[in-house]
Amino acid sequence: MSPTPPTVSDPAERTTAAPASAADALLNRPMAKPSLLRRRPELLLSPAVLVLVLVAWHLAVKWWNLSDFVLPPPAEVIQALIRNTQEGRYTDHLIYTVRNSLVGFAAGTVLGVLVGGLLAASSIMERVLHPYIVAFQTFPKIALVPMLTIWFGFDSQPKIIIAAILAFFPVMVNAYAGLTAVDVESEELMRSLRSSRMQTFVKLRLPTALPYIFAGLELALVFAILGAVTGEFLGSREGLGFLIQQFSVQLRTEDIFALLIIFAALGMAAHMLITWLRKKIIYWQG
Template structure:
């Protein structure tokens, strides 16, 4: 009887809001590490001029959030990262389809994209500053460059991984090349595409910060450099914590979207 009642019980509301178990474990490890670091800095085992006290970083974090200083600069960096991510996703999908469908594009363009990816982005960032200026455009360009390759490669892999039997069946029923791409190959590649989105979401904030390190008057990267110049490691770490939290939130947002949209996969 209890089994029948359990089977007929309605699904728990807000089940999708559950916190990933791995995230809770990571939070516990981080808390333990910070506690040991706090003790080490207080008793003098860890020099404070190398690593600030976690409590001092927490105070700087709350002060920056309370006065809006961190919020403003976090907004600038978030805009740069999300803009670069969006452009990279659109550009990566378009290029991936062209490379997967047109063999000439694969031979002529793909090697150059690999060469660009192999070039350290920190070496390209000064060029973007020259080309696009010191505003947000250069940071968006760097974020786009860093995010592009994961989306491109995973999409190409997904398009090539479509089961041949599905393609042959569609063609035998008179489907055109565009219809095969739209209804067979692209839906089949969606798990790979979202995997690329997840990777790109992590790199988006990295690209924005790299661009801000080269030259900027706003953003979390600018805050880190400014705090380092004043030897305020607590403020620098507070800005880095905000970057990490933003990247983590964006990554899990993409993961959540993937689970909601690709229910058949999960």
């Protein structure tokens, strides 16, 4: 028996089938994952901005022939930062400032959330206390530092109190705004489900208020650091603020700029800490 010859399909069918199969392959091909720089362009752009600032700083010093007492070049600032770090000059002062800032931040946060919740829960309390809170916020807090130093001495208490006062107001305002941001339809739904006030608070009001509270926490932590440093600058025997005052008397401008770099690093660390906590606690926002 002779073998059966292979069947040859119609050329027209081959012509129409080939593009269809190619199109299907193109559609079914997995999409290429974007590169890291496309997903996170800040990884390249942020260092580029820093390099541009340093270059502009260096050129400005050289172009106008500025004295080191006026504006030291960035190379000398970096050398001062490395030298003081190797000598351990920052360690104790940094720990002192961070400890006072965190304690004041915690106290101001707790008080701010409690007062914000009280104002949100009672319209009468809101009308009674709000003018006094606004009046307290308007006067300069730096004026309190000499009095607090007289009352509590040169220890940590004045710095903690100033840090707590500066951290209080942004947390209180954002807590009040978040707790009063619940829409009427959601409240009516909770009432229709016969939810108690505690259930309404836990299931509705608190999740709604958390993004607002964390926005206030990010500001509050930075303000707490500024408050602690201000208290150290005006009356203290240790801390980064005391170190700035010491360098200013000695006309060590490069060391002052090196401390400014440390303050910038503290601010970035505070931002990263609050961002990490927000992602862990408010997980539903992604």
